Amino acid sequence: MIDSNDTIEAEIETVDVLIVGSGPTGTSIALHLVQRNPDWANRILLVDKAVHPREKLCGGGITHMGQNILADLGLTLQPTHFDVREVKLIYDDQSYSFLGDPVFRIVRRSEFDHWLVQECEQRGVTISQGEAVKEIAVAQTHVVVTTDQRTIHAQMIIAADGSKSFVRSKLKWNDHGNDGLRVARLVEVDTPEDPAVTPEFRDAVAVFDFSRMVDGHLQGYYWDFPSYVDGEPIMNRGLFDSRAQPKRPKAKLKELLRGELATRGRDLDDYKLKGAPIRWFDKNAEIARPRVLLAGDAAGVDPLMGEGISFALGYGPVVAETIEDAFRRHDFSFDSYRPRLMKTGLFRQLQMRVQVARFAYILKYPRFFRAGWAVANRAIKLTRWRNPNYTPSQLPVLK
């Protein structure tokens, strides 16, 4: 319950669970709590420094994993989205493709996150937008959170405040002094398109081009994601640099993106360049302390492909279960959080991606890439992904 306490000089509100951040992580946690028991709606408070619909730097690609988590909540994707029918993986003059109906969907994050916020509110959850958390002090019996508007005493808090998590830094959270090593770098631009002319729009193709791994120090890929922004066709183009091998020289992302755009007949200077990090998951990293949980980008997502939305949504059911158990047992140590995460198929897959990324992004020999692409080209034809009518969203949810 949110109560005010008039006896204290400055008004203090109390709440059972305070969720900092209302992106896919924060909203998924709230939706899963309320799904478990509608009474949670009165026991949780989400605060977000932004006001939705707010801009969030992101390609907006959502795979079947994220869509299935939404489906488990009884939600079908409402915001405008682009259905990708072919994912083309390129290395120089070679390529192979995954086909499907769709392979994945592309949303605009401002619209997607706003929709999730509205779904929370429709279930009675309070979301205070335009309220930034400024101070946090963890006491034995509660957490004192000071925002730019008030002081809140919470039984526990969840950091769902993104890859530059304020909660993490305020509580001096680091991964054994090694925190900087788990952060991927991303840059992107939006280019307006004529859908009748641009082949990726016309044929519903998303591109992942790994060619710059060999000659550009890129530990990742260039992407082309066709999408709609306020109904207008926009190509989201960017670079993902996992930095899975942190000791290797850093790619010059701006220069590389300039080159990639030039080969597509575009001049980088004509567009607004934006950049943001993604924190990647590590099953051994600290993700909980007494009365505090990290989730979503604040805890870590995928270093292999930079997929974060599905995993952000996927923290929801596990955090909800962990919270319910903590209140039932009056034990807020959260020792069970990590084992609960790692029990799920989704997070075991995430950990596998961490391991694959460390291996895949060590490679830099053209001969290896050529051989790999030739093998993949044949192998894909033996899978369901060769079929343009394949619907991966019918795959069982990874639990």
Ligand SMILES: Cc1cc2nc3c(=O)[nH]c(=O)nc-3n(C[C@H](O)[C@H](O)[C@H](O)COP(=O)(O)OP(=O)(O)OC[C@H]3O[C@@H](n4cnc5c(N)ncnc54)[C@H](O)[C@@H]3O)c2cc1C
């Ligand atoms: C360029 C780029 C492209 C990407 N493309 C894809 C993609 O195509 N597909 C994919 O799956 N993933 C992609 N990702 C990753 C994906 O965007 C993230 O994994 C995802 O947004 C994580 O969600 P989140 O809810 O944890 O954090 P966020 O979405 O970042 O939400 C955090 C929220 O916390 C709020 N907040 C922050 N500080 C405070 C504070 N002090 N007080 C109150 N509120 C606060 C913010 O306003 C924000 O609303 C991309 C990331 C980047 C950077």
